[in-house]
Amino acid sequence: MGRLFWKFFLFIWLAQVVGMLGVGAVFWFDHQYPEALKGIHFPGEPPGADGGAPHEPEFGRQPPPGIAPAFPGEPPRPPLHKPGVRIPFLPFLGALLASLGCALGLAWYFAKPIRRLRSAFDAAAEGDLAVRVGDSMGGRRDELADLGRDFDRMTARLESSMGAQRQLLHDVSHEMRSPLARLQAAIGLARQQPERMDSSLERIERESERMNLLVGELLTLSRLGAGVTGMQESIDMSELLGNIVEDARFEGRVRGLKVDFVTGEMPDIRANGELLYRAIENVVRNALRYSPDGGVVRIEAGVQQGAFHLAICDRGPGVPEPDLENIFKPFFRGGAQVAGEGYGLGLAIASRVVGMLNGRIFAQNRSGGGLAVEMRLHLDGASLQKLT
Numbered sequence: 001m002g003r004l005f006w007k008f009f010l011f012i013w014l015a016q017v018v019g020m021l022g023v024g025a026v027f028w029f030d031h032q033y034p035e036a037l038k039g040i041h042f043p044g045e046p047p048g049a050d051g052g053a054p055h056e057p058e059f060g061r062q063p064p065p066g067i068a069p070a071f072p073g074e075p076p077r078p079p080l081h082k083p084g085v086r087i088p089f090l091p092f093l094g095a096l097l098a099s100l101g102c103a104l105g106l107a108w109y110f111a112k113p114i115r116r117l118r119s120a121f122d123a124a125a126e127g128d129l130a131v132r133v134g135d136s137m138g139g140r141r142d143e144l145a146d147l148g149r150d151f152d153r154m155t156a157r158l159e160s161s162m163g164a165q166r167q168l169l170h171d172v173s174h175e176m177r178s179p180l181a182r183l184q185a186a187i188g189l190a191r192q193q194p195e196r197m198d199s200s201l202e203r204i205e206r207e208s209e210r211m212n213l214l215v216g217e218l219l220t221l222s223r224l225g226a227g228v229t230g231m232q233e234s235i236d237m238s239e240l241l242g243n244i245v246e247d248a249r250f251e252g253r254v255r256g257l258k259v260d261f262v263t264g265e266m267p268d269i270r271a272n273g274e275l276l277y278r279a280i281e282n283v284v285r286n287a288l289r290y291s292p293d294g295g296v297v298r299i300e301a302g303v304q305q306g307a308f309h310l311a312i313c314d315r316g317p318g319v320p321e322p323d324l325e326n327i328f329k330p331f332f333r334g335g336a337q338v339a340g341e342g343y344g345l346g347l348a349i350a351s352r353v354v355g356m357l358n359g360r361i362f363a364q365n366r367s368g369g370g371l372a373v374e375m376r377l378h379l380d381g382a383s384l385q386k387l388t
Contacts, residue, residue: 006107013103020099113137113144120151129159171331175214179207217345220278221330224352230272237308238266240277241301248284248297256294264302267379271357279353282346283312283373290316290371307359308377315370324363347373 116136123131132155133148183204190200245261252259269276287297291314300311319327326332328351331344354361359377366372 009103009107012106013099016099016103017096020096110144113140113148117144117148117151120155124155124158129155129162131155168330172218175331176211179211179214183207214345217349220275220349221345221352224275224349224356227356229275229356232270232272234268234270235273235276236266236268237301238263240273241266241280241299241310244277244281244284245299247281248288251285252288252291252297255291257288257291258296259288260296260298262298262300264304266301267303267308269308269357269377270380271353275353276357279350280310280312280375282350283375286346287312287314287316287371287373290314292316303379306379308375308379310375310377311372312374313366313370313372315366315368318365318369318371319363321365324365327363328361350375 113133113136116133120131120133132152134145134152137145137148186200186203186207190197190204193200241261241263245259249259284297284299291297295315298311298313300309300313302309323332328347330348332348351361354375354377357377359375361373361375363371363373
């Protein structure tokens with residue numbers, strides 16, 4: 001038994017014992033010395049004529065102890081109170097045992113779930129995040145049961161977060177291994193064949209740029225995960241999207257890709273301009289990457305139902321339905337990935353940025369083929385007032 005159990009038990013039992021002794025003492029004193037309570041006015045009792053205790057009516061009044069009754073022929077009554085002091089030990093002992101059992105049950109009822117929570121916290125501190133206490137609470141519907149359910153939610157989220165971190169570390173190690181291996185191969189080739197030094201240096205430079213890009217995206221993802229959003233400012237979405245569309249058209253010109261830009265009302269959004277630009281650009285470049293040569297990427301933007309709505313649509317291979325939510329996880333590229341292109345971090349960064357702006361991002365397959373990635377960003381009162 002823990003200290004809390006004994007504290008509960010002691011306090012509850014002492015409270016019951018004191019109450020029981022107080023009530024018992026009053027009844028015992030009244031039984032032994034009834035005359036001593038005369039003249040005392042109890043709450044709720046009507047006062048007598050003199051303002052004190054109510055007077056006992058003359059009719060039907062009990063005769064004093066040892067005096068014969070007023071009715072002839074009736075045998076003498078014995079004294080109401082026998083001389084001497086008698087303490088009712090047996091009733092007191094029964095009440096004491098009853099209060100002892102009641103205090104024991106109450107203390108056990110309160111201390112048992114706390115002991116289970118303590119053992120669960122110890123297990124979680126040792127690294128066992130699969131421990132749960134909700135089932136062990138039984139049918140309780142009180143604050144302690146709520147605390148157990150909160151503990152289960154906490155450990156579930158911690159387990160998910162730790163699993164995601166382990167998976168991220170595994171994916172980063174895997175992604176870094178390939179460019180490092182190519183760097184080592186290029187260095188070895190340069191040593192073995194000095195006449196091919198220029199091509200080896202180009203390979204080394206290319207792989208170094210890929211590693212630099214990967215590290216930069218990982219740092220951005222880490223900053224977003226830590227809640228670092230930088231300075232917030234009012235962003236003109238018309239100007240920001242215009243720059244992104246211009247860059248996309250220039251990049252897609254090599255493959256004959258066309259970028260259609262359809263706009264409605266374009267508000268100002270308070271955000272970090274660099275992060276928001278990068279989030280939208282990642283989605284647009286992802287659409288360009290998976291679009292077939294000569295295809296069309298359509299970008300629609302405007303205010304809908306009090307929020308800024310942005311849709312980026314392509315005619316690529318699409319994504320299997322079970323993977324529509326997974327594409328926003330780090331390093332997920334699906335089965336239709338383009339070999340050697342990207343690390344699967346662009347959509348993850350976009351999802352984090354949109355989430356920190358209290359927005360929503362989701363993807364769905366288009367009828368006729370292709371993927372549509374849609375964003376909904378919250379507009380504050382000042383932005384909506386400016387539009388009207």
